[in-house]
Amino acid sequence: xKSTFVHAVALITIFAAATRAIGFVFRIFLSRLLGxxxxxxxxxxxxxxxxxxxxxxSGLPLIISKETAAIKSKEQDPRAYRKAxxxxxxxxxxxxxxxxxxxxxxxxxxxxxxxxxxxxxxSMQILIVLIPSTLAYxxxxxxxxxxxxEKRFMLLGLTELAEQIxxxxxxxxxxxxxxxxxxxxxxxxxxxxVALFLGAILVVIIFLKTTREKQRVKMADAKPxxxxxxxxxxxxxxxxxxxxxxxxxxxxxxxxxLVATGMSHTEAISLFGIMVGMTLPLxxxxxxxxxxIATALVPxxxxxxxxxxxxxxxxxxxxxxxxxxxxxxxxxPVFMAVGTGIGVFxxxxxxxxxxxxxxxxxxxxxxxxxxxNTILNSMGAETKAMxxxxxxxxxxxxAIWFLPxxxxxxxxxVGLGICMMIASVLNLILISKLTGVNTNIIGLSTAYIAFSLxxxxxxxxxxxxxxxxxSSFFSIGFGGAASVIVLLTLAYMFNMVDLKSIRKSSGSxxx
Numbered sequence: 113x114k115s116t117f118v119h120a121v122a123l124i125t126i127f128a129a130a131t132r133a134i135g136f137v138f139r140i141f142l143s144r145l146l147g148x149x150x151x152x153x154x155x156x157x158x159x160x161x162x163x164x165x166x167x168x169x170s171g172l173p174l175i176i177s178k179e180t181a182a183i184k185s186k187e188q189d190p191r192a193y194r195k196a197x198x199x200x201x202x203x204x205x206x207x208x209x210x211x212x213x214x215x216x217x218x219x220x221x222x223x224x225x226x227x228x229x230x231x232x233x234x235s236m237q238i239l240i241v242l243i244p245s246t247l248a249y250x251x252x253x254x255x256x257x258x259x260x261x262e263k264r265f266m267l268l269g270l271t272e273l274a275e276q277i278x279x280x281x282x283x284x285x286x287x288x289x290x291x292x293x294x295x296x297x298x299x300x301x302x303x304x305x306v307a308l309f310l311g312a313i314l315v316v317i318i319f320l321k322t323t324r325e326k327q328r329v330k331m332a333d334a335k336p337x338x339x340x341x342x343x344x345x346x347x348x349x350x351x352x353x354x355x356x357x358x359x360x361x362x363x364x365x366x367x368x369x370l371v372a373t374g375m376s377h378t379e380a381i382s383l384f385g386i387m388v389g390m391t392l393p394l395x396x397x398x399x400x401x402x403x404x405i406a407t408a409l410v411p412x413x414x415x416x417x418x419x420x421x422x423x424x425x426x427x428x429x430x431x432x433x434x435x436x437x438x439x440x441x442x443x444x445p446v447f448m449a450v451g452t453g454i455g456v457f458x459x460x461x462x463x464x465x466x467x468x469x470x471x472x473x474x475x476x477x478x479x480x481x482x483x484x485n486t487i488l489n490s491m492g493a494e495t496k497a498m499x500x501x502x503x504x505x506x507x508x509x510x511a512i513w514f515l516p517x518x519x520x521x522x523x524x525x526v527g528l529g530i531c532m533m534i535a536s537v538l539n540l541i542l543i544s545k546l547t548g549v550n551t552n553i554i555g556l557s558t559a560y561i562a563f564s565l566x567x568x569x570x571x572x573x574x575x576x577x578x579x580x581x582x583s584s585f586f587s588i589g590f591g592g593a594a595s596v597i598v599l600l601t602l603a604y605m606f607n608m609v610d611l612k613s614i615r616k617s618s619g620s621x622x623x
Contacts, residue, residue, distance in 0.1 A: 127269025132400040134276045140458050143389050146296055149378055152385025154297045157238035159359040164215045166356040168208055168249050171349030173257035176204050180261025201258055203337035208250035219243045231367050241301040248312035255319045275311035282307040348494055358505055366524055369516040383521040390464040395475050398439045402479050426549045429487055433551045436483045440476045441560040445595035447472035449571030450588045457584045471525040477532035484539035500538035504531035563602040571595030
């Protein structure tokens with residue numbers, strides 16, 4: 113039996129929540145282990161690395177998942193279906209591994225060029241350690257793309273969770289041999305490298321074990337798929353690769369601009385590490401659920417669009433956007449009311465909480481941009497979505513260039529918020545033109561903002577009182593719970609919480 117969309121989202125969310133929880137604890141441990149400065153050095157290298165990962169893990173896996181779903185819907189013979197999918201997967205592996213090798217050669221051969229970009233040469237050393245793991249990413253993402261197309265969300269969730277657990281175990285083991293490494297940032301990079309290869313090996317083993325039709329695929333079988341895959345995936349890879357370039361540009365520019373305001377190099381790197389390594393991960397918590405919706409939405413919405421099921425398309429879009437807003441506005445008053453305590457409790461860093469309170473609003477445009485991008489991707493409008501992101505990015509870079517003199521490292525959050533807000537608005541306008549959907553997002557957002565104000569006040573009041581008698585953990589819990597209860601009560605009173613509608617719009621079957 114086919115799972116409904118809502119069941120798929122629930123399954124993915126369970127695994128995503130467990131994976132994010134482990135990853136979040138791991139990030140807290142890593143931030144405490146490295147400290148603000150080394151964390152900043154590590155994050156700068158990681159921002160460059162993630163550009164290369166995006167190139168490998170964006171276009172090809174998406175196309176392979178879509179083609180797998182298409183072959184499955186057309187091919188009735190199980191053996192013929194499996195041979196076609198394995199041949200296509202082999203072609204995908206060849207292309208992704210070739211890209212990985214080219215990336216490794218470019219980085220290793222161009223060390224002098226990349227070194228000139230970094231404000232701290234330790235970041236270059238970390239990047240060199242990380243870059244071979246793109247080979248593991250090639251295998252990992254390509255094989256999992258087949259499961260995505262087959263809607264085998266259990267395998268997707270299990271392997272992602274396992275990879276996160278492996279990462280924690282490997283880091284702990286490496287800490288026993290910390291004396292072998294130059295610093296703890298390099299130790300973290302080496303543990304990341306080893307964990308990714310172990311994760312890729314696990315995926316290969318499970319993929320081979322779960323392949324129902326045992327067939328040998330020759331190069332001649334894969335060859336017909338090479339050109340079509342490359343042709344279809346190149347625009348997507350280019351679009352997402354260009355979008356991800358913003359990360360290293362920010363990592364280079366922001367510390368430099370902070371130094372220009374009079375900060376020391378160490379202080380600038382430390383503040384960058386706090387913002388990117390501590391505060392921003394908290395702001396991406398809603399994306400655990402949003403990414404689950406996105407993962408399940410792609411095959412479902414693509415099928416609905418291809419089969420011209422207009423009412424189903426509209427229902428899914430409206431339901432997902434409403435749910436996205438609700439999840440974010442549940443956390444917004446919590447972060448604004450007790451954010452200072454969260455920063456100290458989790459990271460033992462007051463600045464992390466200080467920035468969290470002032471940055472909480474950025475969750476909303478980030479999540480809206482994510483879900484609207486997914487909707488447009490499913491409708492084949494990724495290039496137009498990219499144009500919207502580029503328009504927003506102009507304001508991001510302007511903010512990072514001019515605002516540090518006035519608001520310091522907060523320029524990153526302001527720029528990011530403006531960028532995502534512009535991109536989200538343009539995406540929503542485009543979705544409305546393509547589908548005729550009216551999401552009423554202005555009315556919904558206005559109402560949630562109005563509900564958030566008393567929720568923030570009451571949550572902060574409760575936190576301030578309780579913190580005089582209880583530990584930070586319980587004080588944060590009581591204050592946060594008060595904020596959520598107030599917001600949910602007001603939303604329910606004004607008929608803003610409509611779970612039946614969300615379930616109905618999400619639960620319709622596709623295909």
